[in-house]
Amino acid sequence: MRKVSVAVVKLTSCSGCINEFLYAVASSPELLRRVTLVYATEFQDLNTLEEVDVALVEGSVATQQQEELVKSVRSRARLVVALGTCAVFGGVQAARVGEDLRRVILASYPNPDFVSVLPEVRSLDRVVRVDVRLQGCPVNGDSLARLLVKVIYGGGEVSIVENACSECKRAGVQCVMVSKGVPCLGPVTFGGCGALCPSFGRGCYGCYGLNTSLVDAERLAKFLEVLEKMGMSREDVNSLLKSFSYSALARLQARG
Amino acid sequence: MLHSVLTRVEGEGEVVLKTEDGRIVGVEVRISEAPRFFEYLVRGRLYTEVPDLVSRICGLCGVSYVITACRAFESCLGLEVPEDEDRLRMAALAAERVKSHVIHVAYLNLPDLIGLGSLGELFESYAHVFQRASRVVLWARRAMEVLGGRFHNVVNARVGGVYSFPSMERVRALRRDLDEVLGGFLELARFVLGLKSISEEVHRIRYMAVAGSNGYAWVGSGVVLDDGTYVDVGSFENYVLTEQVGYSNALRYRLLTGEPYLVGPLARFNTYLGYLREEVRELLEEFGWYRPLGGVQQSIVARVAETYHTLLELRDFLEGYRERTVGGVVRPERARGPCVAVTEAPRGVLYHRYLLDSNLRVRSSNIITPTAQNLACMEYIVGSKLYGSSFDGKAIEVAKSLVRAFDPCISCSVHVTAVEGADHPRLPS
Amino acid sequence: MGARLVPRVGRVVRVVEEAPLVRTYHIRVGGIAEPEPGQFNVLYIKGFGEVVISVSNYSRVDGDLVVEHTVRAVGTVTSYMHSSIDTGSLVGVRGPYGRGWPLREFEGFDVLVVGGGIGLAPLRPILKYVARFRDRFGRLVLLYGARRPVDMLYKYEYGEYRAIPNSSVLFSIDAPYVGWDGYVGFVTDLIDRVDLDPRSSVAFVCGPEVMMKVAAAKLVKRGFGEDRVFLSLERRCRCGIGICGTCQLGHLFVCKDGPVFSYQEVRGYLAVSGL
Amino acid sequence: MEQLPGTYFRGDVENLRALFNVIRSRGLEPIGYVIRGDAIYFGSLSSFELLPLGLEDVQAPGSYRLYRNPSGFFRHSSSSPKYWFHPPVQRVLEVSEGFEVEAVQEGGGPVALFGVKPCDVASIEVLDRILSSDDSFRSRRSRVALVVVEECTVPGATCFCGTTGTGPSARGGYDIAYARLGGGLVLFKYGSEVGLKLIEELGLTKASEDEVAEYERVMGRAREATSRLPKLQEVSRALERSLADEAFWKEVSSRCVGCANCNMVCPTCFCTEFVDYLEPSGRARRVRQWFGCLSYTYGQVAGAHYRPELYMRYRHFVLHKFLFYPKQVGLVGCVGCGRCVTWCPVGLDIRDVVSRVVAKYGS
Numbered sequence A: 001m002r003k004v005s006v007a008v009v010k011l012t013s014c015s016g017c018i019n020e021f022l023y024a025v026a027s028s029p030e031l032l033r034r035v036t037l038v039y040a041t042e043f044q045d046l047n048t049l050e051e052v053d054v055a056l057v058e059g060s061v062a063t064q065q066q067e068e069l070v071k072s073v074r075s076r077a078r079l080v081v082a083l084g085t086c087a088v089f090g091g092v093q094a095a096r097v098g099e100d101l102r103r104v105i106l107a108s109y110p111n112p113d114f115v116s117v118l119p120e121v122r123s124l125d126r127v128v129r130v131d132v133r134l135q136g137c138p139v140n141g142d143s144l145a146r147l148l149v150k151v152i153y154g155g156g157e158v159s160i161v162e163n164a165c166s167e168c169k170r171a172g173v174q175c176v177m178v179s180k181g182v183p184c185l186g187p188v189t190f191g192g193c194g195a196l197c198p199s200f201g202r203g204c205y206g207c208y209g210l211n212t213s214l215v216d217a218e219r220l221a222k223f224l225e226v227l228e229k230m231g232m233s234r235e236d237v238n239s240l241l242k243s244f245s246y247s248a249l250a251r252l253q254a255r256g
Numbered sequence B: 001m002l003h004s005v006l007t008r009v010e011g012e013g014e015v016v017l018k019t020e021d022g023r024i025v026g027v028e029v030r031i032s033e034a035p036r037f038f039e040y041l042v043r044g045r046l047y048t049e050v051p052d053l054v055s056r057i058c059g060l061c062g063v064s065y066v067i068t069a070c071r072a073f074e075s076c077l078g079l080e081v082p083e084d085e086d087r088l089r090m091a092a093l094a095a096e097r098v099k100s101h102v103i104h105v106a107y108l109n110l111p112d113l114i115g116l117g118s119l120g121e122l123f124e125s126y127a128h129v130f131q132r133a134s135r136v137v138l139w140a141r142r143a144m145e146v147l148g149g150r151f152h153n154v155v156n157a158r159v160g161g162v163y164s165f166p167s168m169e170r171v172r173a174l175r176r177d178l179d180e181v182l183g184g185f186l187e188l189a190r191f192v193l194g195l196k197s198i199s200e201e202v203h204r205i206r207y208m209a210v211a212g213s214n215g216y217a218w219v220g221s222g223v224v225l226d227d228g229t230y231v232d233v234g235s236f237e238n239y240v241l242t243e244q245v246g247y248s249n250a251l252r253y254r255l256l257t258g259e260p261y262l263v264g265p266l267a268r269f270n271t272y273l274g275y276l277r278e279e280v281r282e283l284l285e286e287f288g289w290y291r292p293l294g295g296v297q298q299s300i301v302a303r304v305a306e307t308y309h310t311l312l313e314l315r316d317f318l319e320g321y322r323e324r325t326v327g328g329v330v331r332p333e334r335a336r337g338p339c340v341a342v343t344e345a346p347r348g349v350l351y352h353r354y355l356l357d358s359n360l361r362v363r364s365s366n367i368i369t370p371t372a373q374n375l376a377c378m379e380y381i382v383g384s385k386l387y388g389s390s391f392d393g394k395a396i397e398v399a400k401s402l403v404r405a406f407d408p409c410i411s412c413s414v415h416v417t418a419v420e421g422a423d424h425p426r427l428p429s
Numbered sequence C: 001m002g003a004r005l006v007p008r009v010g011r012v013v014r015v016v017e018e019a020p021l022v023r024t025y026h027i028r029v030g031g032i033a034e035p036e037p038g039q040f041n042v043l044y045i046k047g048f049g050e051v052v053i054s055v056s057n058y059s060r061v062d063g064d065l066v067v068e069h070t071v072r073a074v075g076t077v078t079s080y081m082h083s084s085i086d087t088g089s090l091v092g093v094r095g096p097y098g099r100g101w102p103l104r105e106f107e108g109f110d111v112l113v114v115g116g117g118i119g120l121a122p123l124r125p126i127l128k129y130v131a132r133f134r135d136r137f138g139r140l141v142l143l144y145g146a147r148r149p150v151d152m153l154y155k156y157e158y159g160e161y162r163a164i165p166n167s168s169v170l171f172s173i174d175a176p177y178v179g180w181d182g183y184v185g186f187v188t189d190l191i192d193r194v195d196l197d198p199r200s201s202v203a204f205v206c207g208p209e210v211m212m213k214v215a216a217a218k219l220v221k222r223g224f225g226e227d228r229v230f231l232s233l234e235r236r237c238r239c240g241i242g243i244c245g246t247c248q249l250g251h252l253f254v255c256k257d258g259p260v261f262s263y264q265e266v267r268g269y270l271a272v273s274g275l
Numbered sequence D: 001m002e003q004l005p006g007t008y009f010r011g012d013v014e015n016l017r018a019l020f021n022v023i024r025s026r027g028l029e030p031i032g033y034v035i036r037g038d039a040i041y042f043g044s045l046s047s048f049e050l051l052p053l054g055l056e057d058v059q060a061p062g063s064y065r066l067y068r069n070p071s072g073f074f075r076h077s078s079s080s081p082k083y084w085f086h087p088p089v090q091r092v093l094e095v096s097e098g099f100e101v102e103a104v105q106e107g108g109g110p111v112a113l114f115g116v117k118p119c120d121v122a123s124i125e126v127l128d129r130i131l132s133s134d135d136s137f138r139s140r141r142s143r144v145a146l147v148v149v150e151e152c153t154v155p156g157a158t159c160f161c162g163t164t165g166t167g168p169s170a171r172g173g174y175d176i177a178y179a180r181l182g183g184g185l186v187l188f189k190y191g192s193e194v195g196l197k198l199i200e201e202l203g204l205t206k207a208s209e210d211e212v213a214e215y216e217r218v219m220g221r222a223r224e225a226t227s228r229l230p231k232l233q234e235v236s237r238a239l240e241r242s243l244a245d246e247a248f249w250k251e252v253s254s255r256c257v258g259c260a261n262c263n264m265v266c267p268t269c270f271c272t273e274f275v276d277y278l279e280p281s282g283r284a285r286r287v288r289q290w291f292g293c294l295s296y297t298y299g300q301v302a303g304a305h306y307r308p309e310l311y312m313r314y315r316h317f318v319l320h321k322f323l324f325y326p327k328q329v330g331l332v333g334c335v336g337c338g339r340c341v342t343w344c345p346v347g348l349d350i351r352d353v354v355s356r357v358v359a360k361y362g363s
């Protein structure tokens, strides 16, 4: 029986995606049996990072140490998976980027000199090569389990890029934007959550990230006009996008 | 010399034992988890957006964050939450406690008690225990999915209530499966409560829990200390001292007297022992645990008791559940004073305070998390146990297991703030 | 109830390493029809997905077929095949599907075969067919280009192709290579060197789409009728039987109306980018 | 069997209920528009009360509202017959550890389309042809034993079925059609022997001349309201000429965000993707699910993309309906329901595109 060695690496994040990993393996004893955790500070004591088949990396890179850690992980891992929105896009912590760092720190700490972080918050792919991206805040544990099984068998997942709306419609959920006038980021957000927010009657706030293979800056701007008409200010959408799609947004802006 | 010894906690942190001539002379709990500055991130945001955002502080107890933020805003904006909606949110909070406790008890703490290094080993040698635990966690996950949308960062809570009621069909299915889950849980509980390796050591510590809760400790109007002192949520910040140390990314807290204090399951257990349900009491009595707990390593008993209690409460909730339509959205005009609330997160008292500007956007905030409050206590307990003893493998084990018994969730502890700086208008007390 | 989407289970009986990232799988399978040249099968790799692969040859063994599929590892399923599917492995097979090369219609004609890279795979059955029914066709000319000599498929068979009476075989590679004394440049350049009478010839082309467009334009310029130039096209193919819709090229379904089309049928569509 | 001129029958909603009950008593499961929560879905109608009779939808580009209105008229919601005939997610294969392949079988008894709109009935005919080799579709299709159509006396603001010739009155392919007129009057007609028998069984009386005249007046108005677009042949011709006009297609699709809502709500969009599931034990499952041509992956292959830009995919959507569908199956793929207009979150309007293309490329 084939086993894969897995490293679970945490950067700047909340551990939510790591917990989805825990769920993924706990949900199936057979899966657990095929995973050898070789590095996971959260679950075990043994912690030297050797060669691994898969590194699941949660979080974004916000400190010098993390940058070094992730590079060393890359050099030892066959497959690097960016696990979750933080790793794929930067995560909520990226909303501080571009602000005066001292002011940022002072909002939380009385003594800013004790805290050392980088001014940028980088998604994983801006530091190392990433093989698989699994977005979601948190990542969908079932998709992660699916991927792990395929990796264990020596393959991967066929990628299908579509927006949250497709999932929404397949699930038979009525569009909240069109039927209730509730602003929703679903039309520009990666699918993967199963249209969670709309299925609870609320608008999507974009935690699976902005799908830049579908929208460019111009289309996004026009879409924001629509949201604005529904009562959601540009400012609020932008802060959501910065929180959940930081690197995608940066890419869009760079493309012009 | 410095020796780092900690792993198997949520997030990144280490316990550093300082030695001189081979003897331990100091203990530092260092939180190396990178700070995320939530107090800054919520600035300028409309109050309606804050719950979803602060939910990201912790991947283990997001519901607590969401509910604390919602309640903080509801109180200052004068919003009434319809009773059914409140109960639905509280049920999600309960499911979160179950999940968090079982993960800690079975996956993180148990290996210490039965002398194993990791989850993998636990699975190999105690498959039955592992499976029972997993079943409870998976059920709790489903409960959170049904009630709140997902396992972490639930989406079905808003300032003023919830977004929608789950269908009867899904709730019934949950209820149906609960009996089996409860049965399995009881086996797990008996296994744990019967362990001889739970330390009887007593720690002389102060503790704090939410007060004014209706029943066992969930949410309330303030906090209560072990000596019965009641502190209203509005003056919480005046009763705790904030400190920042150079070796850690997390703030830490003490009582005004300078004493460290404990929050979390043990504090709740000791404060609310009489409120535990009959069935829980009987179970505890079976193993001689129906009594105030004296040391942090006994927190596992509190977790088991709370889990059982909570599962039974959830059973009642599911049985009484009726599908409804949600109340309308009320758009308040202005906030009356600071927005504050306390909640019992799985790891203990969680405090939020926000100040809103006239556009109902956050001007400043302070979030005091349970683990941050426990840090000083951790150092104190490990220090008093190990001070002067020789640094060796045994000392490391002792330090580790003591810290782990706190179930420190480090992700959240680095998002602790704040002594009022120039940036923060001081609260009227 | 997807009877048509249900594969037969076959077994890989032989694997030939053709070139870097290209392997030919010989799969023995029962209960499927004999493929026409240019048709394809859909191979199902359990748990990972299906891929549409041309039949590059086949033979009969005790009532079963052994179908040969030359697969280049380019994406998820094909890479997995290369790493994990070997002699003895089970593979699902559906097919044969699609409209193949119209060989029957062009009996008596000279046959020009132009292939690029992996595109030789669906053309190979033409060579076998002409060899088998030699007297039904006129001259046979094969033009085949690859990036490097090492990338050329079926190297072990070139002698066989050359040995077909009244045939010629010309090769090209993209850039000079040590030890290569053949043509260097695009395979489409070789079209100029072919002395076939376009009025009595038919051309069968397969390769990257740009190469096919250039080849077709050149052939037409040389006097081949647009209805005498045939291309085997590619689009995203999922079902193979025209019900998933993802292979549409204009109103044509590549899987069931094609994959082989006359240039006449598709020229207009191919001229519009992104149609 | 064609309707004989003048053979209209009169009745009311109670007769409709009676018809519903007769159908059920014959062992047919009525399917149609069903109230579920605060929305209307297409699916099994377990009771007459679930029909959206007292509801009214108000549609506009990018906007849909449902109101309670006893005298209101319901057209349709985002959910079309496609949900039932060509379900959004279908299991195709179950494969064991040892590679035994099992096709997923799906049973079910006969059904009756009940109260389904003419445009949606027409959409089923389109699916009929395009999915003729889809076993799953055909097996569901073959379960339809009776068709009861509700004609649209008051079409919605995004409807253009008159242009596409698919409404607002029933065109054939039905057993019974009825129209709800003012004052609770329901006019019935039959389209088959079976339909006529049923009408007789209900004991309906012939409609008066005045009633028929009123019916014709109402339907005429409805037809006019939905027929304001250029002729279809002209649309196809213009589209054919517009193929390579990149600038035009970029311009008309400039607000599109590629969400594929239009594809999902369109009753004739049938495209699907396949998803493979693998269990740790080696058991596998293949699932087929709706997939929109506006999604990024549509046209993507390993190492290349045939429609990398969004305007190309939007263009394909429009072309497919009006230009390619006719060549593929001999029917225009658009049935004029207007769903893609209403349910597009940015309100992109296919009617505009069609008019503009004719304005620019029409003869």
Ligand SMILES: Cc1cc2nc3c(=O)[nH]c(=O)nc-3n(C[C@H](O)[C@H](O)[C@H](O)COP(=O)(O)OP(=O)(O)OC[C@H]3O[C@@H](n4cnc5c(N)ncnc54)[C@H](O)[C@@H]3O)c2cc1C
Pocket: A158, A159, C040, C049, C050, C051, C052, C053, C054, C055, C069, C070, C071, C072, C073, C074, C075, C076, C077, C078, C079, C118, C121, C122, C233, C234, C235, C236, C237, C238, C254, C259, D300, D301, D302, D303
């Ligand atoms: C008629 C026809 C004949 C073909 N014959 C051969 C052949 O003989 N040898 C060979 O190596 N390749 C052939 N291909 C291409 C082959 O189908 C793709 O290389 C293969 O599907 C890639 O699958 P993947 O899962 O590795 O790639 P991914 O990029 O992971 O693709 C995922 C899915 O998309 C579809 N897809 C992706 N690329 C293509 C493509 N180029 N064409 C069609 N569908 C695609 C497939 O359904 C695939 O499973 C043929 C394609 C067509 C249309």
Ligand code: SF4
Pocket: D262, D265, D266, D267, D268, D269, D321, D333, D334, D335, D336, D337, D338, D339, D340, D341, D350
């Ligand atoms: S294209 Fe639009 S109007 Fe036409 S049938 Fe589809 S959804 Fe209806």
Ligand code: SF4
Pocket: C245, C248, D263, D266, D268, D269, D270, D271, D291, D292, D293, D294, D316, D317, D318, D320, D321
């Ligand atoms: S319009 Fe697009 S999704 Fe719809 S059927 Fe045509 S190709 Fe498929």
Ligand code: SF4
Pocket: D255, D256, D257, D258, D259, D260, D261, D262, D263, D294, D343, D344, D345, D346, D347, D348
């Ligand atoms: S046309 Fe509208 S509904 Fe269709 S993909 Fe574009 S934005 Fe979405």
